[in-house]
Amino acid sequence: MGKLDIILPENLDKSIFDQWFDERFETRMAERAAAHVPSLAIIATKGTLDWAYPPFILASTASALGWDVSVFFTFYGLELLKKDLHLEISPLGNPSMPMKMPFGPQWFKDINWKIPNLVMAGMPGFEKMATGLMQQTVKNNGVASIEELRSICIESDVKLVACQMTVELFGHSHDAFIPEITDWIGAASFLPVAQKSDVCLFI
Amino acid sequence: MNTHATQTLDARGMNCPLPILRTKKALSAMSSGETLAITSTDPGSFKDMQAFCKQTGNELLSSNQEQGEFVYVVRKS
Structure with missing residues (x-):
């Protein structure tokens, strides 16, 4: 005899009990799903202007959806938490990046300039120029600036956590970073957060 | 623009995800x-507005396209 046979009266039809249980289980699971606050954990590792967008866009949007969000900034990702953002973009070695001019007549804007790597690498100030063009393109298209998205994240209680080891590794000073950083931690502290999250992204 | 709404939000010229963030x-x-x-x-x-409303429990009363502009009316839950 199993445990259930002892608890249930002898004459009880087990299929009725099973049906009751299934219904109850469904209700309970639905209640649990409704009360669950989804969570997102992002590991941001890159510090260029283009790669700064995905973590901040996803974090701010998730928080607008009512999710609980934490972003762990490590290695070059720490640049995204500096008080003064000087993010640049490098088209060098990035064949997927369109090189288009954000000004002039439409036919001119539509040209995708194929610039050889050798020229990009050899021309002084090329990255500065590419960064300027990117910033203008962002502005023309009504895409938010990184500063704006970061402020929205801070306003909406996204937890911005920074990697302590990277600070020491690269010789950064804590003073260079925004005071809104929730915590300075290491991998061992962030992994449990990532473990419990519904969505975890490495960017 | 729906003039019956309690409040209006002009998100014209903004791109993803700003309209959603401003709505929130x-x-x-x-x-x-x-x-x-x-x-x-x-x-x-x-x-995105449909997904936002579905996820946050706010009701999307209407969703219309008029001359290249989208007009949404959302009721706060």
Whole structure:
């Protein structure tokens, strides 16, 4: 005899009990799903202007959806938490990046300039120029600036956590970073957060 | 623009995810049952607004496209 046979009266039809249980289980699971606050954990590792967008866009949007969000900034990702953002973009070695001019007549804007790597690498100030063009393109298209998205994240209680080891590794000073950083931690502290999250992204 | 809404939000010229973020911000300052009319020019906002409302429990009362502009009316839950 199993445990259930002892608890249930002898004459009880087990299929009725099973049906009751299934219904109850469904209700309970639905209640649990409704009360669950989804969570997102992002590991941001890159510090260029283009790669700064995905973590901040996803974090701010998730928080607008009512999710609980934490972003762990490590290695070059720490640049995204500096008080003064000087993010640049490098088209060098990035064949997927369109090189288009954000000004002039439409036919001119539509040209995708194929610039050889050798020229990009050899021309002084090329990255500065590419960064300027990117910033203008962002502005023309009504895409938010990184500063704006970061402020929205801070306003909406996204937890911005920074990697302590990277600070020491690269010789950064804590003073260079925004005071809104929730915590300075290491991998061992962030992994449990990532473990419990519904969505975890490495960017 | 729907003039019957309690509040209006002009999100024209903004791109993903700004229309959603601005909507969220406007709604948080409103009371339950009040309505917000949002105008957007971002084609991506059409599906995003549906997803946003579904996820946050706010009701999307209407979703219209008029001359390249999208107009949404959302009732705060």
